[in-house]
Each structure stands twice: as C-alpha cells, then as structure tokens.
Amino acid sequence: MDWPRYGRVTLKPFGAGLTEAEWKGLYETFRDPEVAEWNGSSPLRTPFWLFKRFVQAEMRRKDRLAFAILDEKGEYLGTLELYDLTPEEATLGILIGKKERWGQGYGTEAVRAALAYAFDVLGLRRVKLRTYAHNLRARRAFQKAGFREVGLGPGPQGKEDVYMEVRREDFGPEA
Template sequence: MRFETERIRLRKMTTEDAAIYHKWRNDPDVMRTTAPLLDVYRMEETEEFVQQVILGSPSSKCYFMIEKQSEKPIGVISLINIDYKNRNAECIIDIGEKAAWGKGYGTEAMKLLLDYGFLEMNLHRISLRVFSFNSRAIKLYEKLGFQQEGRSREAIFRDGAWHDIIHMAILQRDYVEERRTGDRRRQGL
C-alpha cells in the first residue's frame, strides 16, 4: 500500500508529534469545524492522548499528513471505531496547519485513507460526521462518493447558532466502482 501522493505522505504518529498536535488541538480556528467541544487541553493531556494512539488501540488507525516538499506535518487523518466483524469504520480528518487549508491536501489524504480502508483492510463501509456549516468539507465528501444518511438536528452550538451534524458514509462497492470509472475517464475510454 502506497501511503503517499506526489505532495503528501501519511505516517503513524510518534511521541515527538505531541507538541504540534497540541498546538492544533488548542487552536479554536482549527477545531471549529471538527471538534464537538472546543476546549483547552494541557500538554500532559495531549501527550497522554498521543501515547494511547501510538500504543495502538485495535479500533483505530491514526496518521500524520506530511507535506513532502517541506517535510512538515500539516494534519491528522484517522480511521476510528473500527469494527472488524462488520467491516465498518469512521474517519476523521483535521488539517491543522492553516497555511495548508484550501490546497487540496484533504482530498489527497482522504483518497489515501479510503484506498487503505477499502482496498487493504477490506472494509465494507466508512462513515463520518460533518457539521452542517462546513460546506467545503461536505462538497469534498460528496465528490469522493459519500452519501448523506441522516442528520442530528441542532446538535452543535457554534458562532451563536444551532447547527446540524450530518452523517455520511460510503460503501466499498461504490468507492471501487467510482475509482474504476474515474480511471477510465482519465484514460479517455
């Protein structure tokens, strides 16, 4: 399995990643569109979290996104709540470096994670949750083939208003078919 594109590569987290992750985790702008609870974390709490990820929960896979040209971490992408029996998982993505926002890194990382989840792990279904005000993320997920399955109405309070949490998922067969037809389109067939 190739864990890289021309511009980014994914690698597992290390204890050295705690400091940069701590910075992202405590930045309200970064967490505004992904974290249900905006909070301030102590460095010890972040180190403990990273240690749990590194020691490896069998129900999660967490990777740092590295921008290859600079070799700098720009975000985190994960499969969590992996249910091996039913071949399901949930994905989470955070682009922590604001300078990397809007440059397509999220699309590249999601494709790598979906390839890994569906083609290597043989998952049947990958789901996610997205806040209704995060229209850029919703467009990205739909472009990748995710479908809306439901919503938790007014489940999050942000910026002085209530917003829905949208539940989306993609099935392995749909992802594989979309990859196949996309490859044919690119080849002009």
C-alpha cells in the first residue's frame, strides 16, 4: 500500500478498489448542490448503481488517474484527478466533499501529494488547473501547494476563471 501521501492525507487510487463507505462518500460529493456549484456543474441525479458503473468505466481511461482523498483516520474526504494526462503534463481537479473539513488544509495537502506523485513517479513536467477567479480560498490553497497564476479568462460558466500551473523545476518540498 504505497499510495501518495502528504501531511494528514493519503490518495487512494480508484484502481485499488473503493470501500462501500468511499463509494457513498464519492456519490454524495457529486450530489451536493454547494459542491456542484463550486465545480461548475449541476448536482448529480443519477441513481447510485448507474453512477458507480459510470465511474468504473471512467477508471479504465488511459488519460486520467483518479484518487479518493482519505484523512488521517482513513476516512473519505473527497476526490482528486489528474486528467488530460500526457507524458509531459496533466490537469488537476479536486473536490473536498466533506464541507465541514473545508478550510482546514486537507485540499492543500492532497494537492501536494498529487504533485509529488505527478513529478516524481509519473515524470511529468507540468500540472495545470482552472478555477473560478472569485474562489479566493481555492486560489490561496493552490498557491500554497505550489501553483502560480498564469492567466485570467472567461470560463465555460460565464464567470471569470483563473488558470494556474506548477512546473517540476519550481516544485519543492515546501513550495
């Protein structure tokens, strides 16, 4: 069980198999209206069995790696993905589904674990992301994890987005 870790969090690959509690946590993450709004989507209305089938099909894609974010007790907190994966770069996506854990540094720690994995294990040169410009909490967390802002622009939801990236040469143990 040599999964990516940083601080209090562990990234459990979906390919390792999710427990029933982790599946339910993942399902509830995507059903929550507030989480969906911050993700630029609508709350999930799909039945659990169909959601599970869809996620299992997505796990077979070669251009993405998905992880359950587990806290220091091994309990589900959210999900993190590296997608649009190439030999050179990936895009990062993260959702902390347990809202009572927001603002406690778990997201930053999960991103640090993912970046170390992306650079040290996968050998990527760059990881990028896009988030809402008005989401100052997320922007600060990404910056604390090592990302820097590289541009602003209109996003698909009609809101201004900020584009961020971190390059391998700029990523250190405590960026």
